[in-house]
Amino acid sequence: MVTAGVVVEAGWVLSQDQLAQDHLLQGLWGDTRTTCRGLILDLTTSSNIEVIHRLAEAAGLRKMPDTHVVVVGEKAGVKGVLLHHSLRNTIHVLYLALTLHTLPRLSFSRLRKIIPQDDVRSERVWVYRRCLYCNNGEADVQLIHQYNIKTFPKSTDNLFQEQIQSLMGHRLSIVSVPHFPYMDFDRDIEPGSIIIAKDSIDTRLIHTFAAKLNFTFEHRAEPELTWGLEKNGTFNGMIGQLQREETDFCTIAGPTPERLKVVDYLRGYPSDPMTVTSLKPSLLPQHLSLIRPFEGELWGALLASVVAWGVLMWLMQRAWQWVVRGRGVKFSTALLYGWGALLEQPPPNPSVSDSGRLLVGWWLVFCLVITTGFRSSLIAHLTVQGKTVPIESFEDLVKLNNWKWGTEPWLLKGVPYDYFSKHTDPVVQTIFKHMEKVSAEEGLQKVKAGGYSLIDWENYLSIVIASYYTDDRGNTPFYISKQGISIMAAFGWGFRKGAPFYRRFSQLMFRLEDAGVINHWTKEVIAMRVKENRAAAHLVIQEFLGDMTQDGRKEMSLGLHHLQGAFYLLFLGIGIAFLILLGGN
Secondary structure, eight states, X not given: OOOOOOOOOHHHHHTSOHHHHHHHHHHHTOOTTOSOOEEEEEOSSOSOHHHHHHHHHHTTGGGOTXXXXXXXXXXXXXXXXXXXXXXXXXSEEEEEEEOOTTSOOOOGGGHHHHTTSGGGTTOXXXXXXXXXXXXXXXXXXXXXXXXXXXXXXXXXXXXXXXXXXXXXXXXXXXXXXXXXXXXXXXXXXXXXXXXXOOSOHXXXXXXXXXXXXXXXXXXXXXXXXXXOOEETTEEOHHHHHHHXXXXXXEEEEXXXXXXXXXXXXXXXXXXXOEEEEEEOOOBXXXXXXXXXXXXXXXXXXXXXXXXXXXXXXXXXXXXXXXXXOOOOOOHHHHHHHHHHHHTTOOOSOOXXXXXXXXXXXXXXXXXXXXXXXXXXXXXXXHHSOOBOOOOOSHHHHHHSTTOEEEEOGGGGGSHHHHHHHHOOOHHHHHHHHTEEEOOHHHHHHHHHHSSEEEEEEHHHHHHHHHHHSOOTTOXXXXXXXXXXXXXXXXXXXXXXXXXXXXXXXXXXXXXXXXXXXXXXXXXXXXXXXXXXXXXXXXXXXXXXXXXXXXXXXXXXXOOTTTSHHHHHHHHHHHHHHHHHHHHHO
């Protein structure tokens, strides 16, 4: 076990310039690798107790609630010290009240030298503890022990037993921004007013925690309904309120390196990825159904193979004719044979040599494989109509010509704005540069009109679409991309730095998550809200969807429009043959 200590004189430290103060106060807490920290405040000779409190405040004691603090002073100053604002977050605080009236005033550093003397055996030590919430939810002072200086116990582990199991009715201040399904309330309220949250994940968590930890709360909306953006180390919005310690914690928020410097973060649930919502893939043109079974590369390879085989057959027969003076084969005959075999209608075998017959045999095997694959693929494509490729990512968006996209204005008041504005990827920069600001309703109307995509949170937008733009059979004109962009590691709650109840909240949150309760609540809240919205907007849904087709939901009978490509080819062939006929005459 490694122990280390630093002794400083409060008044001297505070008299230094800011750079020297920062260096000294950093060393006050010792090695950052140590697992426990303690602070001893000597008030036995100080004539200015306020200086020591200023030192504790400057050293950031409020940000380390688990620090063990021992104060040594006279009995008269117990309450003034333990209830001071600089110790507002500290969980473990003891005050050793000494009554050394028979001795001259001695500094604490000399106290150890005089304790063994016989003339102080009658001196007493009163041990007081600061309890955070024992006075109806407020801090108070308790006398826990009374000792003789000479018989002070060697083991003091039992002195630091303050554990936050209950907040005794303490009133916490909560600030929120609406973002369903995590937090929801009426947006049309007076800025900063007290809210009554609707059923949501965070609402259930707050009421569960309040019942378990015995606290009350005051729940307010953030005046500008913003999470908070950083400028020169200072945040606005909810994070700014936590940074200024104007509130105790906030609901639904995402962690960033800048935010973690000013708040304590509690992970609550997985983050909601940002997705691209566009029209569902449309049906491919019917007149191309005959050539769609093969990709363009395969059609090109087949054409090249027919020509190559015809040339090879012609060359081999020419070589055989030159060697043995046999009958040759015309180039047109070899080429037409290769094409006819591929169409399963080959003309008479043009080969008059063994090598030519072998070449024809392998060509017929090749044609069998190709025609079998084409036939089966054609049946599949004619039975289930092909569709265009859906938009899945930002890369797909920027590749489209004359395409537009947008997002909701309130999304650009927090982490999404930092993500888009500071990202170095050219694709993301292009998305941000041409991004429009539209509401969800306006954006979906533009998407339905075509040539437009809406970028939004997946859970949030899927609820909107399922509630207002989906019929009773689950049909909707919109497609939400499967490749979401996770711009945050998780969603959760933010706490003011040093909040003493943070660890207890963390324990309860992890238990609920491990038990699957939060995941269950998420699904339940979404399902209930969709059901409520659909019941209230049933007529609007039918009017919006109209006579939307249900392609792919029933068996399809092939018609003339499915095979129109074959007729186009027939007429093309007839036209070419007629032109050849005219040219031959």
